Amino acid sequence: MPASIGLVERLTREIVETIRTENLQPGQSLPSAKVLASRFEVTVPTVREALRRLEATGSVELKHGSGTYVREAINRRILDNPHYVPVDLAAAIELLDARIAIEPGIAELAANVQDADAVNSMESALDNALQVKTAVPAGHFHVELARASGNRALHEMLVSLLAIHSRTQQAARTSYDRLRDHDEHADILDAIRRGDGFEASHRTRKHLEAIKTAVLADWADDTDPTEGSRR
Amino acid sequence: MPASIGLVERLTREIVETIRTENLQPGQSLPSAKVLASRFEVTVPTVREALRRLEATGSVELKHGSGTYVREAINRRILDNPHYVPVDLAAAIELLDARIAIEPGIAELAANVQDADAVNSMESALDNALQVKTAVPAGHFHVELARASGNRALHEMLVSLLAIHSRTQQAARTSYDRLRDHDEHADILDAIRRGDGFEASHRTRKHLEAIKTAVLADWADDTDPTEGSRR
């Protein structure tokens, strides 16, 4: 019987186990590939293959000439596919539909939990949104909203969704009105602060549906009226 | 300026691009590592590191002595972290909370869309659920429900959630009553068939909340009444 899974597979798990048992936090460095090789009694190329696997899921980062470092994603359950290549604009709409389906429920939960740190972060995201030099990344408000729910799985889910969204929306330039975006965010935050789950859910849904409408309108504008497809 | 990203990083993208342009479908084999190496003018170990990255995200599979094959996940946006190690039982509850937050919305969407193939698949999942030799994997009904929504992102999300769930619930043995599970699924499917989004959403939420209650009850049973914590 093939009870023997690949050596790299096993080695990968052992490295993760090492990170766990030695309580290495994101930012800290792993032993060098050479050290890991001797410790697990394999050769350097094998170690590198295992590290490449962990790199693909964002669990570690290989810095040339410096070392190998633990990254945040090692604690994440839900990830976005780093090798996914965005295809058409319809995929962007599909992502928005997905958000419309799940974010209202997240907003409701956030209203009931109200993780203090995350709620404050939503507030600051709100403030910075109107600044010209917006250091806050797009969608940050929504990510923090998910974090306010206190559920890490939901948080990771929205992080993943927006990561894909940002890669996809190269095509779909969302020209959603900045001021309107801010106001609607403020309304949502208000409902969450009051602990009104129903309103938070409802306003979040309306907000996202409005964005979808705007994106669709942009699409219609971009498309040549005399022609159905582009390229 | 670091205009130079790693060679492996670039190579990985080129391989994905090759799969795309040559329209290789899941199950089909990639050229051998040696061929890829000469085609992209790198050496075999470098190719292998790139393939390991793709392997980690389930985009390809390396079969010893056979070849490298494309896998389904190459078309997925949302993934579960293959290196995630389940920790405590509280994480299982957190996953259930996440499902309670998002699945009602998915059920509502499913009621409005009703992807024919997926709805039929839900039906068959329902039928097989009561068989002793249950070939249908756990949670299959819920995955198909998400597929019935017609939104691939949502479908992938639930696949990921349940993949993690199955790895976590080694600890949390859900002893949810099989018959009750079946009946509640039937009720949900009924609402979806009727196109009643509100009912589908409501019944899905109640169903998941009932499961959560059952899991918590199991937990209480397992825990020694005289002691608050274990380990």
Added chain:
DNA sequence: AGTGTTTAAGTCATCTAATCACTTCAGTGG
């Protein structure tokens, strides 16, 4: 002809060894 075994080619798996490139930091000299 049909069946089972053997053989050979192709492929991934792993190792050994070496060179190159990048980062860091301590030490040097200004």
Added chain:
DNA sequence: CCACTGAAGTGATTAGATGACTTAAACACT
């Protein structure tokens, strides 16, 4: 004090070789 330099450590990539596994064709036996 500061800028420069150089050495050490580390990852990046290459090269070649050996082993193990899979597959299927060639073969021998029935």
